[in-house]
Amino acid sequence: MIRMNPQHAPHDSGTQDRRAIESVVADVERTQRARDTEGFLALFHPDALWTTAHGKVLLGLDAIAAFTRAVLPDAVWDGEVTYDVAHIQFLRPDVAAVKVRQVYHSAEGDTEGAPLYVMTRRDDGRWLLHACQNTEVLGG
Template identity: 85%
Template sequence: MNTETADIKAIEQVVATVERTQRARDAEGFLALFHPDALWTTGHGKVLIGLDAIAEFTRAVLPTANWDGEVTYEVVHTQFLRPDVAAVKVRQVYHSAEGDTEGAPLYVMTKQDDETWLLHACQNTEVRAD
């Protein structure tokens, strides 16, 4: 397996862990995916700078998140900006009895010295049906 293929698989694993931790409402598992200097913009435009701010928000919101269905995440495109930096486009779908709603997150991920990929700069955007 070449390096890029291994990195794509590792990135897909991070996104799969985002899905798993969101479904489980596991704030600590989710937070473990972030670089300490991360920047996160929520689907409603709240800007969170640094892991402390992301953690405060996530610990307050995720454990009590209220959606009546399942959420799925799928990597739809990975663009390597450098060998250790990737822009990852994700399709996020909340499935519910009232119908699906979709998000289109963009994750800029960085590869650490230990070969781990972390979320570094992320923007979650709601996809409108109109």
């Protein structure tokens, strides 16, 4: 479930798009938790690019798919991961920059990521991940 920061509540215009974007972020959380590789990949635009939290640059869905299929099924974390939409900024009606707070909860303590997803809306109204940067948040 996506928890929206109250100070970034939806505006009157674009509420349907905001909900659709929040739904994609919820699907990112769901597919990561389930280690659902194909479900995760279905969230990407065919021309997507992704930079991992550790700086690996993946250009295009084929590269993202190869990396995801190699890493996600065997990903190990001893708690759960949550994704909270922190802010949505529409750059154009069909392009949005989405700031996410990602937290891996474990017995050793929480670790955070601060992804930025640039999402685009397809002609059919579906929002997809298009240009994404995941950044590890270091303590201190």
